[in-house]
Amino acid sequence: MAANKKSLRQQRILGELDLEPALRIADLAERLNVSNETIRRDFDELTSQGLINRTYGGAVRRHASEPGLNERHQLHIAERESIAKQSIPVLAGARHIMIGSGATTVHVAKRLAVTMNDLTVITHSFGVATVLAINPTIRVIMAPGLYHAQEGAMHGAQTVRFLENYRVEWAILGASGLDGDGASDALIEAADVYSVMMERATRSMIVADHTKFNQAFPARYCDWTSVDVLVSDESPMGVLDETIRAGGCTIKAPTRS
Template identity: 45%
Template sequence: MASDMSPTVRPDPTPPGQDRLSKAVRHKRIIAQLAASPTLRASELAVMLNVSGETIRRDLLDLHEQGLINRTYGGASRPFALEAARSDRRRVMIAEREAIAAAVSAMILPKEVLMLGGGATTYHVARFLAARNHDITVITHDFASAIALGTNSSIRVLCCAGRLHPGEGYVIGAQTIASINGYEANRAIVGATGIGARGIYDADDEAGAIYGAMIQRAAEAIVVADHSKFDQPAVAVCARWPAIDRLVTDRAPTGALAGALREAGTELIVAGP
């Protein structure tokens, strides 16, 4: 009697009449889902994409190896944002950052005292303040911003003490925070590595502490960030949205981030080119 040696045929998980999604499309949808929700379960993704659990596990492994997601037990999460070198950051999003800087410059009145954090976007703010504003005082821990502001003789520049961060060109540490705590300001203007529904983040915990201190010492807090920072968490939380008065950006956010801004009462200013 001959035994039946025919292979086992597994059913196709794709419903009749529905095309199976390509790997590239599945990957795009997984990343899009993580933009809306910080964590996802593999089982939920398998149902959403109409594929087997084995297929979704391979997809998550591929995306993890590309650095686009973090694999977790049973699913995936967004990767934490990392800060590129400052020289590299200065070469991207120039038009968007200049539009943001111009919008901030237009808000500032003579005799105001500002605190200005370090970073690529805030450097553009310093340039526009130097070109368009007068009779203001700016407290900063960032050397490049201090030099840019110093080209305008009507701007008084106060530099914070602290330990030099050679790669970023600013000072950090306990002395820097002590310097900030010795002042009061009308406005704090800070950037961020990333922004999300919970608040603003920085990849450097010491820099994040400085931005948080600036926000606490100012009557108004302004965050400047282009749209590439949306839904990008990083290791250090600088401030939650209720502590932020205005977000100046180049594109209106959507989803959970937009909802968080509305709930916190943070004013959204979208700067045109």
């Protein structure tokens, strides 16, 4: 009976993580009316089965791929707005920027459109180009290529060759996962574009919320020695924090209360 009770509880945990991409141990323990230690043991078992990834104080569902962009736009809105707000002071004085695709980078582009002027932005993302259009002083250069409908962006060899013709001060990129090896993306084609954007930029910024911590996806596009700034809604903890800083990357996030 105890084993059956544990199995039902772990199925409930997976169900909760399907509804919310990241959950804290304390929150789950309260919902399921069990101790924090019970949830920790469940997390350990589910992690060993490859069903979840542990984060600092919680867990996230492990997926081989990300939801589509439209679905991601409905998640973590407050966190992404916080990231966008923090990113702007770092970009002060920039005149030429490359921006990758993704839900978080669209939030950054929205903030750029209302706070900065006289920019040239090179992007492969239609979402980024659209939100920048509200500011007539921002010149948008759209990269050509093969259209990826789920991501709302251009990819492929033509996109990469086009970007290689430019040099900018900043590349602003999202990520599906952040772990000790660097930043990775679920979409291999996107990783190819992000890599060349970083190569063509003097400095690079990754914008990603805390649910991406300690997650790895198929296409790694950089290690931490290649990233100048990580902007997030929370600071990573433990080994991930140490690894990022050891690579020379600055972490910009709200101070924990």
